[in-house]
Amino acid sequence: MNDTRIEEIMAELSLEDKASLCSGQGSWNTKAIKKTGIPELLMTDGPHGVRKVREDIDEPGIKDSYKATCYPTASGLAASWNTELVNEVGFALGQEAKEMDVNILLGPGANIKRSPLGGRNFEYFSEDPYLSGKLAAAYIKGVQSQGVGTSLKHFVANNQEFRRMTINAEIPERALREIYLKSFEIAVKEASPWTLMSAYNKVNGKYCSEHPRLLTEILREEWGFEGIVISDWGAVNDRVDGLKAGLELEMPGSHGIRDKEIVSAVKNNKLSEEVLDKAVRRLLKIIFKAENHESLVADKAQVSNYNELAYKAATESMVLLKNEDLLPLNNQKKIAVIGEMAKNLRRQGQGSSQVNPRELDSFFDIFKNNFTEDTEITYDKGYCLDCVEPVEEVSLDKAKDYYHLLDEAKENAANSDVAIIFAGLTEDFEAEGQDRDNLSIPENQEVLIYEIASVQPNTIVVLTNGAPVEIPWKDKVSAILEGYLGGQSAARAISDIINGKVNPSGKLAETFPETIEDTPSFINFPGERDRVLYGEDIFVGYRYYDKKEIEPAYPFGYGLSYTSFRYDNLNIYQHSKNDIDARDLSEIIAEISFTITNTGARAGSEVTQLYISAENSQVRRPIKELKGFDKVKLEPGESKEISFNITADDLAYYEPEIANWLTEPGDYQVLIGSSSDDIRLRDEINIASPITPGVSIRPEYHQNSTIGDIYQDPEAWEVLQEEISDNPKLKRFVSFDNAEMDIGIPNFLEYLPLRNLITFTEGNFTSKDIDRIVDKLNKS
Structure with missing residues (x-):
């Protein structure tokens, strides 16, 4: 439906009509408004099967649903490491949902498995955000190719059942962005789910259903999400605050109680009607998108054999x-x-x-x-x-x-x-x-x-x-x-x-620990009273076991076969600095390839895994992080070439001080493995300059910038070398490799601020010299 028709409908709706559209009719339906031709939407649970509740039973329970194909749960599907398979399952789920007149399937779940004790872990893919995001995207594309919407859930940090409706997840900023939001970010950007489901819990003090930073600033403004946000069933705390934050639809229905709250807030100038109108327009786009699903269906001739x-x-x-x-x-x-x-x-x-x-x-x-x-x-x-x-x-x-x-x-x-x-x-x-x-x-x-x-x-x-x-x-x-x-x-x-x-x-797709005491969140899971501290920070899953040098029972990415595989011929082509847009994290930094051969007597499939390791980073980083995978089937003796692209995003971390992603200059190990603990091939790439999306890549230098900070920026380092190369008192500062440093403090030079050049040059540098150097650094 075009925008003109939506605006015509908007003109026909009363304030009460618009408010009514923002909550469900009952447990599974949205409200229809017949006078303007607005149909209802039917949603149903997933994600590993279409759980359409039978309407012919009074007060049906969870098990009272129509028969449907039951696929492996997400924990199993993730162990396939096969995006094509997950897409195929999504395709079939979309077909089956359409056969049952279901408009939106409530899945997939992209939450991170923070602790193996989480009661709902079987519904989630992995402890790793990259793997979770890629599988979720494949699932969403499959379902939505059939004109049936999905609801990516539960946004965000719904990682436990203990006090799940009130718990406040206290998450450091880097962990929030790099681990818990990243899987959702990948799925939203790559697959454009029709809807997203907000979680029950709070994140850093605010309920997810009324969190403007999550629902508007990050989800819509940063990631470009164009669908609607649905609450988890019963997750709304304050309906008006939720609407302001970006929550379009409350589920299930509240028997009109919440609708009246919205109407009252508009009439009392506590809620702008423009905010309500924006939510209703988004709702109408999805409602009519679902109604016109036949025109959206891809591969109409393909019929899935569900059981096979x-x-x-x-x-x-x-x-x-x-x-x-x-x-x-x-x-x-x-x-x-x-x-x-x-x-x-x-x-x-x-x-x-x-x-x-x-x-x-x-x-x-x-x-x-x-x-x-x-x-x-x-x-x-x-x-x-x-x-x-x-x-x-x-x-x-x-x-x-x-x-x-x-x-x-x-x-x-x-x-x-x-x-x-x-x-x-x-x-x-x-x-x-x-x-x-x-x-x-x-x-x-x-x-x-x-x-x-x-x-x-x-x-x-x-x-x-x-x-x-x-x-x-x-x-x-x-x-x-x-x-x-x-x-x-x-x-x-x-x-x-x-x-x-x-x-x-x-x-x-998750680490099997030897004991619960070995797990990253052991001390803090599941929290106390109404708060849980994510004290392990970014070190979730294999990131923690690597950092702590704890050997698990079975590592992330591990699995045996009845055949064997050999990895050979790693080649890396790195793009030159001049070919890279230093403001675009999607820029390809390097192209890598290698050969895999089935050296056994049986046909078999191997999951090849790409990990990246940042060397000598200025911040805490995991030992390695998954940044690519490919599943390949090989006959005995057969070889195939596998290729991956490495982007700036694959190398980036989130820097809270600049509220942005940053790819540091320096060396990065490229690791190819059969599991996170079984690395078969390795090589190195180098990043010459920092990369930060959408903004200048140059930091703002000042008198407290350290020698180490400047060393990380090749152009700035060249300027500093020119300034001090003729000064005999400073020659020892030109290179980190100078063995004549007589100051016995480790990392002294790396952390020395520019202003201390005055002290260590016995007056050869003045404050004006420092100001002049800073000015040249910022212009370099």
């Missing part, structure tokens, strides 16, 4: 953590399958994202059908999913049942060639609305693993969980497959990976 896509996504979402030449299985004559989860597989998270799956597969049935009659496959329950109390605290009757199940499982395992144990987290341990207390799996499962491994050396553990768990028994078993929450086709995917029909290719 769910299976494909599940196979790529699983990560082989350990394999001592046991997998894939081959010629075993007796296999013991153990654990109630083998027959009651957990496939998705608990809470608002819960989907009513179209169909479900059965691991035990599928697995048996892959073997001939010569192979005997047994099943033992092993533990009870409903019995999660500590073993020493169970009742006598339960204890008898527990040890009976355990003894039966041990006997079968001991008499088999291999044992496959299914374990993980139940819905009682991991759900929206509650954070986890620890990283352990239920004790009855853990005891089972130890006991089975004690009698069967060929033990495989399959984990089904939405977030990391402690794995203290990893040295006791021969293989571990992290299955995550794999959706409706997870059982078939697990079976085919174990049998070797599928070569696993997943890589961890």
